[in-house]
Amino acid sequence: xxxxxxxxxxxxxxxxxxxxxxxxxxxxxxxxxxxxxxxxxxxxxxxxxxxxxxxxxxxxxxxxxxxxxxxxxxxxxxxxxxxxxxxxxxxxxxxxxxxxxxxxxxxxxxxxxxxxxxxxxxxxxxxxxxxxxxxxxxxxxxxxxxxxxxxxxxxxxxxxxxxxxxxxxxxxxxxxxxxxxxxxxxxxxxxxxxxxxxxxxxxxxxxxxxxxxxxxxxxxxxxxxxxxxxxxxxxxxxxxxxxxxxxxxxxxxxxxxxxxxxxxxxxxxxxxxxxxxxxxxxxxxxxxxxxxxxxxxxxxxxxxxxxxxxxxxxxxxxxxxxxx
Amino acid sequence: xxxxxxxxxxxxxxxxxxxxxxxxxxxxxxxxxxxxxxxxxxxxxxxxxxxxxxxxxxxxxxxxxxxxxxxxxxxxxxxxxxxxxxxxxxxxxxxxxxxxxxxxxxxxxxxxxxxxxxxxxxxxxxxxxxxxxxxxxxxxxxxxxxxxxxxxxxxxxxxxxxxxxxxxxxxxxxxxxxxxxxxxxxxxxxxxxxxxxxxxxxxxxxxxxxxxxxxxxxxxxxxxxxxxxxxxxxxxxxxxxxxxxxxxxxxxxxxxxxxxxxxxxxxxxxxxxxxxxxxxxxxxxxxxxxxxxxxxxxxxxxxxxxxxxxxxxxxxxxxxxxxxxxxxxxxxxxxxxxxxxxxxxxxxxxxxxxxxxxxxxxxxxxxxxxxxxxxxxxxxxxxxxxxxxxxxxxxxxxxxxxxxxxxxxxxxxxxxxxxxxxxxxxxxxxxxxxxxxxxxxx
Numbered sequence: 001x002x003x004x005x006x007x008x009x010x011x012x013x014x015x016x017x018x019x020x021x022x023x024x025x026x027x028x029x030x031x032x033x034x035x036x037x038x039x040x041x042x043x044x045x046x047x048x049x050x051x052x053x054x055x056x057x058x059x060x061x062x063x064x065x066x067x068x069x070x071x072x073x074x075x076x077x078x079x080x081x082x083x084x085x086x087x088x089x090x091x092x093x094x095x096x097x098x099x100x101x102x103x104x105x106x107x108x109x110x111x112x113x114x115x116x117x118x119x120x121x122x123x124x125x126x127x128x129x130x131x132x133x134x135x136x137x138x139x140x141x142x143x144x145x146x147x148x149x150x151x152x153x154x155x156x157x158x159x160x161x162x163x164x165x166x167x168x169x170x171x172x173x174x175x176x177x178x179x180x181x182x183x184x185x186x187x188x189x190x191x192x193x194x195x196x197x198x199x200x201x202x203x204x205x206x207x208x209x210x211x212x213x214x215x216x217x218x219x220x221x222x223x224x225x226x227x228x229x230x231x232x233x234x235x236x237x238x239x240x241x242x243x244x245x246x247x248x249x250x251x252x253x254x255x256x257x258x259x260x261x262x263x264x265x266x267x268x269x270x271x272x273x274x275x276x277x278x279x280x281x282x283x284x285x286x287x288x289x290x291x292x293x294x295x296x297x298x299x300x301x302x303x304x305x306x307x308x309x310x311x312x313x314x315x316x317x318x319x320x321x322x323x324x
Numbered sequence: 325x326x327x328x329x330x331x332x333x334x335x336x337x338x339x340x341x342x343x344x345x346x347x348x349x350x351x352x353x354x355x356x357x358x359x360x361x362x363x364x365x366x367x368x369x370x371x372x373x374x375x376x377x378x379x380x381x382x383x384x385x386x387x388x389x390x391x392x393x394x395x396x397x398x399x400x401x402x403x404x405x406x407x408x409x410x411x412x413x414x415x416x417x418x419x420x421x422x423x424x425x426x427x428x429x430x431x432x433x434x435x436x437x438x439x440x441x442x443x444x445x446x447x448x449x450x451x452x453x454x455x456x457x458x459x460x461x462x463x464x465x466x467x468x469x470x471x472x473x474x475x476x477x478x479x480x481x482x483x484x485x486x487x488x489x490x491x492x493x494x495x496x497x498x499x500x501x502x503x504x505x506x507x508x509x510x511x512x513x514x515x516x517x518x519x520x521x522x523x524x525x526x527x528x529x530x531x532x533x534x535x536x537x538x539x540x541x542x543x544x545x546x547x548x549x550x551x552x553x554x555x556x557x558x559x560x561x562x563x564x565x566x567x568x569x570x571x572x573x574x575x576x577x578x579x580x581x582x583x584x585x586x587x588x589x590x591x592x593x594x595x596x597x598x599x600x601x602x603x604x605x606x607x608x609x610x611x612x613x614x615x616x617x618x619x620x621x622x623x624x625x626x627x628x629x630x631x632x633x634x635x636x637x638x639x640x641x642x643x644x645x646x647x648x649x650x651x652x653x654x655x656x657x658x659x660x661x662x663x664x665x666x667x668x669x670x671x672x673x674x675x676x677x678x679x680x681x682x683x684x685x686x687x688x689x690x691x692x693x694x695x696x697x698x699x700x701x702x703x704x705x706x707x708x709x710x711x712x713x714x715x716x717x718x719x720x721x722x723x724x725x726x727x728x729x730x731x732x733x734x735x736x737x738x739x740x741x742x743x744x745x746x747x748x749x750x751x752x753x754x755x756x757x758x759x760x761x762x763x764x765x766x
Contacts, residue, residue, distance in 0.1 A: 071419045071422045071423045071445070072422075072441050072442075072444065072445040073445075074423075074445075154595075157593065158593065158594065158598070159587060159590035159593045159594060160586070160587065160590070160594065178590070179587070179589065179590035179591075179592060179593030179594070179746075180593060181532075181592070181593045182531075182532070182589070182590050182591065182592030182593025182594065182745075182746065183589065183592070183593070183746050184743070184746055184748050267532075268532075268533060268534075270532075270533075270534055270592060270738075270739065270742050271531075271534075271592040271739075271742035271743065271745065271746050272739045272740070272742045272743035272746065272748060272749070273739050284735070287415065287416055287419055288415075288731060288735065289731045289732055289735055290441070290731055
């Protein structure tokens with residue numbers, strides 16, 4: 001056990017409990033080597049499908065973002081970077097970008113940090129039978145369709161008959177009752193909160209699964225060293241679910257920048273475009289305002305943001321990968 | 325959060341883009357001939373015609389399948405394929421179909437600039453020879469309904485129904501509180517105050533999707549802005565929206581919100597349909613409803629209490645047209661690239677006929693037909709008969725603001741109306757954003 005890098009008091013780096021991965025060189029078989037061509041044949045259909053349905057539309061989308069075109073202008077007119085310049089002056093675009101960023105930040109807090117704490121607490125303090133029940137309870141909202149959840153919260157937020165305002169009135173906070181989805185200052189936050197309610201159980205479950213894979217010996221060793229439950233969470237559990245954390249950070253951030261359905265169901269971007277996100281503004285620009293070139297430019301920005309964030313996070317995770 | 329809808333949209337935009345690019349050459353070489361003549365005396369009653377519409381709601385979805393079946397029985401060599409979508413789903417579907425030159429033979433449009441986009445792009449057949457002035461079909465239809473389908477002096481739209489907006493009121497609540505039907509806008513506000521003082525919600529108003537506010541503004545614009553100015557500003561180009569009547573209309577709407585609704589700034593968070601349920605349950609004295617919504621009031625508390633309606637009253641010094649009524653028919657266009665356009669027109673003539681229009685009253689509950697004489701006291705409610713009379717007496721129909729104006733102007737009005745409701749913009753600020761949108765729309 002002494003060789004297992006048991007956490008010690010004051011340890012802050014994961015290298016105290018695991019090792020920075022010293023990956024042995026992997027021998028790759030070259031496509032040019034004898035028999036290597038056979039692997040190419042197996043990969044071609046998949047590559048073709050991904051190329052046609054993922055990469056070709058992406059490249060074409062970037063190309064079309066330099067044109068002014070719509071359903072009613074079948075011959076696109078090249079406009080250079082005009083669509084991107086329009087974006088700079090478009091207050092709704094910046095509002096949407098802010099809303100997506102707020103969505104990402106709040107989602108990170110609830111769906112990554114909050115879910116990690118909740119899963120750790122459940123795994124650490126709750127008996128085995130109770131854990132299953134709690135996991136099921138947390139997971140149920142994730143099993144509800146986002147459209148149904150959106151409608152459910154629309155009724156909860158309803159200003160006159162909604163559950164939230166009625167609850168506030170019942171506890172003497174009637175002055176706080178308001179049109180949560182009907183006011184520019186609160187609409188997007190109402191949607192974001194609904195999304196956290198819907199998704200945190202799913203990420204909590206993923207964390208629980210990751211925590212169950214941590215070797216029990218580490219916790220046993222910590223017990224022998226007299227380390228308490230909070231420090232076990234901080235110094236054993238949290239570092240050893242780092243890969244899951246990295247995955248959830250990517251999923252959460254990219255999901256926050258691709259959010260669409262809940263906004264369309266609950267506010268359709270209103271009132272006065274206050275709850276627009278990039279996805280809904282893209283949709284409005286293309287399918288309502290007939291500016292498909294501008295919509296393509298917004299789509300390109302969404303792709304660049306999510307791709308860049310994913311690359312940064314993946315790179316960071318790879319450098320700090322641990323194993324035991 | 326787990327939905328990848330953003331990716332779907334990215335690909336959808338790119339997909340539409342690809343279709344347009346791939347087919348643009350075809351369009352240029354063999355563009356639709358929107359002036360191709362149709363002769364209904366020589367219709368080839370064989371083959372298949374296709375239709376897409378927005379009537380998938382259970383209360384309206386039976387009509388077109390029934391019409392298709394009846395037409396097929398009448399003409400054994402014909403197959404009519406009907407696709408029905410939801411209101412929102414239709415808006416997406418028809419644009420994707422248009423972008424790939426896959427528009428069906430017959431398709432739905434909202435009257436106004438929305439329809440004109442399709443006309444201007446060559447996606448609509450000129451059917452003046454069939455439904456234009458002096459034709460046999462024309463004489464069977466309400467003039468205002470046919471007129472709504474005329475673009476650049478030619479007839480393209482086939483009206484399916486009639487619609488108009490009225491202030492519906494609860495007769496019992498009015499009688500119990502000694503209120504008479506108001507004859508001016510000021511009187512309406514005074515009545516609202518009386519109701520509010522007695523703890524009664526005067527008007528239910530839900531504006532979750534933005535358009536309910538624009539229905540008020542459409543009517544108030546017609547009252548406060550001279551008709552010629554409206555015509556000029558509402559067209560796709562040259563809209564200025566500088567007439568002071570526009571600000572006055574928004575001012576009046578704001579007064580109405582403040583005086584007549586329960587929580588003026590909360591309306592953006594309430595769905596129109598939810599409020600209609602409340603109104604039908606007797607929770608308020610009035611609600612601004614479309615004619616096509618009358619059928620939904622059957623069997624409710626309101627029906628027990630008794631209800632009637634009046635046109636939203638104009639102010640006595642209105643500079644516009646106090647006899648214009650907000651409303652517009654739903655229309656269908658014929659694809660000029662249809663393999664058998666005459667058969668498509670023949671089918672629509674069959675649908676919008678005296679015999680079948682009468683069936684609308686049962687198969688599309690509450691939908692009034694534009695066919696003259698199709699609505700009788702035997703098949704329609706007294707209120708529908710009265711509405712028909714009101715529409716026939718109106719000096720014109722003011723088409724919904726969100727479909728009569730170009731998309732950019734409509735969007736500016738929609739978001740401006742919401743801002744006015746939530747109290748974050750003044751009428752002047754809303755009109756500035758509308759003017760800016762009009763200047764950039766083309």
